[in-house]
Amino acid sequence: MRDLTTDGLVAGWPGGPDVLPGLTTHVDADGGWLVVRGPSGSGKSTFLAVLLAALRPRAGGYALGGVPTLRLTGEGVRSRIAWLPQEAHVFASSIRANLALAAPRGELAGRDGEARMRAAPAAAGLGGLLAGLPEGLDTPVGAGGTALSGGERRRLAAARALLADRDVVLLDEPTAHLDPPTAAALLHDLRAALAGRVVVCVTHDDTVEQRGDTVVRLGTPVPALAS
Ligand SMILES: Nc1ncnc2c1ncn2[C@@H]1O[C@H](COP(=O)(O)OP(=O)(O)O)[C@@H](O)[C@H]1O
């Protein structure tokens, strides 16, 4: 599946005002990313919730590979999408166990799975870190991933999203809380690792977008509701 189109998407949370004002946009696997920019509270994560079929639009809709998602079940939509959440959780377990969350049905068992399990963190820029760890993928990351730096935790979460191996990848504030060089390095690695996929990236970081991207700006939030 090679493209995602939204058509007049209006959405809001139960009992609340419209957050998305009627978004019409298009992103293609062979083009750049769809970068959705806006301040905190402007509806960026809400947009991803709609794309993940976690929130039903009030009007309009969207299509994956030309198929209106109203014709698919929520599971059908989500089976095509990998999501890097805004606050991706890292469990107090090994790097391997944290990556394996991407494949809950045992898809990473066997030699091929092991190769993918090594390739994903390398593509996410963790190759150097892993090479220096005697226990490799079996290294514990500590409670909440505290044995890792903020950038490494984000890369681990990104590797998990890569391992899910979906046509569409949603990135929610991938550079938040990272210093500018770390953010730039992570973006560079993500751009390479996600080539050929449909990528939607929501962010308030104006260094994310580059030439070839489609950029959409969401408006100012209602102050009382902004978070
Ligand atoms: N799960 C939710 N339930 C109810 N309201 C929400 C939820 N998530 C976000 N909102 C509200 O929707 C609006 C947009 O928030 P959000 O999409 O999280 O903005 P952003 O990601 O741009 O910071 C805000 O008013 C916020 O309070």
Ligand SMILES: [Mg+2]
């Ligand atoms: Mg958000």
